[in-house]
Amino acid sequence: MQPSPNERGPYNGLTRAEPTLPSPAYWDIAGYQRDLDAIWHRKWVLVCREADLAQPLAFRTFRIGTQEVVVLRDETGELRGFHNTCRHRGSQLCQESEGRLKARLITCPYHAWSYSLRGDLVRVPSKSLPDRFDKADHPLYRVALSVWRGFVFVNLAEDAAGSAETSFDPASGNLANWPLETLLSGHMLRKVMNCNWKIFWENFNECLHCPGVHKNLSRLVPIYGRGLMGRHDDPEWARHADNDAPEFSGGLRAGAETWSRDGRVHGSVFSGLTPAERTAGQTYATSLPSMFIVGHVDYVRTVRLVPLGPEQTELTAEWLFSPEALADPAADIDNIVAFGTQVLEEDADICEVNQKGLRSMRHKAGVLMPRNMNCTASTTGCATGIRRLNIKAIWADSAR
Structure with a gap:
């Protein structure tokens, strides 16, 4: 150009x-599914600007093809990205397109599993947990995130390589x-x-x-x-x-x-x-x-x-x-x-x-x-x- x-x-x-x-x-x-699988779900994709998530606990949700992600700023000011999916039964976590979390937790609206803003499972409301159930085995599905010149990109590939700049x-x-x-x-x-x-x-x-x-x-x-x-x-x-x-x-x-x-x-x-x-x-x-x-x-x-x-x-x-x-x-x-x-x-x-x-x-x-x-x-x-x-x-x- x-x-x-x-x-x-x-x-x-x-x-x-x-x-x-x-x-x-x-x-x-x-052909569309092929595009999603091979391109949109594997490449660095712009979602927003850093200024859109200026304050701690601010979040936004984004749909990329068939996948929905949530990007947030945690209590320390770090940007993080996750699939907008609970590890319990797959429920959608954040229902609004944007907002500010009420607490330093992401709580599933279905069965109240709660996650830290780093994505770790910290609370399960069950009165007793099954044998050998380890919360550490059930974090949110993390999404690779990269910031270029104030623009926030995500990459849905589990083996995401490079950065927004290299894209x-x-x-x-x-x-x-x-x-x-x-x-x-x-x-x-x-x-x-x-x-x-x-x-x-x-x-x-x-x-x-x-x-x-x-x-x-x-x-x-x-x-x-x-x-x-x-x-x-x-x-x-x-x-x-x-x-x-x-x-x-x-x-x-x-x-x-x-x-x-x-x-x-x-x-x-x-x-x-x-x-x-x-x-x-x-x-x-x-x-x-x-x-x-x-x-x-x-x-x-x-x-x-x-x-x-x-x-x-x-x-x-x-x-x-x-x-x-x-x-x-x-x-x-x-x-x-x-x-x-x-x-x-x-x-x-x-x-x-x-x-x-x-x-x-x-x-x-x-x-x-x-x-x-x-x-x-x-x-x-x-x-x-x-x-x-x-x-x-x-x-x-x-x-x-």
Whole structure:
């Protein structure tokens, strides 16, 4: 999603036609279960920000596919994650989506087994315990947890490896100069999309649809209007390697400063950004399968996905600002949020259109087209194909 930091790097697109995933991969219940087992239940998945669990005893529950987890902050301030399941008879433990525990215990509402906030079984209401029953043998099912720059990720695999940081696409932009840990939420959007989660990611990974679907965004980021995400998505990029005009470099249109309806910043600009980061207009970091984050000069936008079924995906977007911007009555936050919301609504709508056509009995698979190697900079609509096959690759890996 970024122009390559190596301006002399190679062309970044396809050079031959490639098949998409088979159509049932986007709607079949067996394919959906495969996604859950091999991807969603084994990868690092964003659940919330640390600020959402600021106080001891605060908790939130999250559903990842068929699995429900609870993430809490214990009495010492440590974040912990567990399956939201009692070891006694499998009852759900926390019934609310968020709140604050009334005591330093998690007590099952069914038979009152109680656990410490570290997950240890500490109380069983039975008058007598069976022989050889050891409470130490019945802790909550712990979930691996990792914090990256104030964002909380979980991994449901019993043998979870790596960390949230290692889950990011190596080609992601570097957000080290954005003060992610100190930003506050200015707005949140939740939307259920009637499409498979992979449809959204495939849409995200290319800009073929941008000229027709995102007309305002394509005016703000002129290279999107050419159906390209970045300089190296053009097979003939080298002819324009020294041209820093936004339709070639990927920056914002002349006079624009950020993603907003009027292209202007609406609050203070982050002081630690480099001139190149300010010029870029947008810096993406991606952690498949659950989230991407975009750094702009005056705010940060995060988008979190979670599958609800073979043909339903929940999208949660959050706009993060500096405390000073949120406290400034002159900062027109709505101008920023309205623009980002429009882009996401357009994406959601076109993803649903894509989903609706996939059940044709004649449509076995689609085709990813290479860029037109004879494309010139003045030709519109010449770029075709998904820039990278991340989703196809990760899905194929799950079959092994």
